[in-house]
Amino acid sequence: MIRPIRRNAPRPAALCVLVAALAVSLMLTGCGGGGAQASPGRTSAVPSAQGGAPSSLPEVSLKEARQKSQEAAQELARELAQEVAQEVAQKLPQQLPGLGPETLAEVPAGTRQVVVVTGRDKDSSLSTVVLYERTEAGWKAGASWSAHNARDGWSDHHMAGDLRSPIGVFGLTDAGGLLADPGSRLPYDRSGAFTVSGTGFEGESLAGSFDYVVAINYNRTPGTSPLDWTRPLGTGRGGGIWIHVDHGGPTHGCVSLRKDRMRELLRALDPALHPVVVMGDADSLSR
Structure with missing residues (x-):
């Protein structure tokens, strides 16, 4: 039977979900985790570094944020699946156990x-x-x-x-x-x-x-x-x-x-x- 894979830094499936969820959260709310959302299609006033007139930055829409977070989660899942498959392959015996x-x-x-x-x-x-x-x-x-x-x-x-x-x-x-x-x-x-x-x-x-x-x-x-x-x-x-x-x-x-x-x-x-x-x-x- 295939024994469970033990690594110094395990990355179980639950971690994938957590990372993906974190990515969505950061993209939707920012690192502060809160703040009001502006209406789609409008701009947000951001104070300039010199304290002068605010500059205008295009706001990322909710739809774009969701799409980017999904793409990031899918890419992470692909990387983890490939990594696990490689480690499982390394654990399978190349010769039949017990046979000389x-x-x-x-x-x-x-x-x-x-x-x-x-x-x-x-x-x-x-x-x-x-x-x-x-x-x-x-x-x-x-x-x-x-x-x-x-x-x-x-x-x-x-x-x-x-x-x-x-x-x-x-x-x-x-x-x-x-x-x-x-x-x-x-x-x-x-x-x-x-x-x-x-x-x-x-x-x-x-x-x-x-x-x-x-x-x-x-x-x-x-x-x-x-x-x-x-x-x-x-x-x-x-x-x-x-x-x-x-x-x-x-x-x-x-x-x-x-x-x-x-x-x-x-x-x-x-x-x-x-x-x-x-x-x-x-x-x-x-x-």
Whole structure:
């Protein structure tokens, strides 16, 4: 998240209003803040510096004063907006937080959306998910969501049945689920085959876990339904690794989020931004 900008001399929006109001006041009443107003189109008598006959000066009309004050306020607002935008840009990270050079090197240059899944440690089933989007100024972070991963943690050489989630950078190209498409921009395959039953490792019901899924392109063919069981690396290397609805406990190898978070993720992922997931325990990702 973007932290509030702290400066030695802050200029909040309220200050802009105050300055603009002061400008109007000065232009309409003069520094003295009072005095009678002359009728438009007439002149005011001003004593000369020598004490002689008064000289005549054209009086600024109320309409002209208002116009000038509005122009001054608009110019000040533009300057402040530009200044704030520059400072916000400086605060946005140029690189993805928590990722080391080895991990960053695996993120494709054309990728502008990254789902970072950070495991608590190598053997933990608890993790955090943040969706980042690349802007001209740097990477902008979305909300931070709690998640589950595989029961025994993480592996940089995932094998079928090892109860660990694979570490790495993988594309996100396909989605699906038991329920109707909630507004996904990824191709969405709705199918009754996403039905699941039984209980998880902690006795929790698995029903509804595949209501929404996003396929992680680990050992699968991109551009196909998440239900496609083609395994380019062979069946021994596992597969069927998804981001799916959380059932309240560890997974066999997937990453799971609350159902409302899954809907948000499905609506946010944009194939035009070439999204990927970067996943692993914090120590591994920091390399």
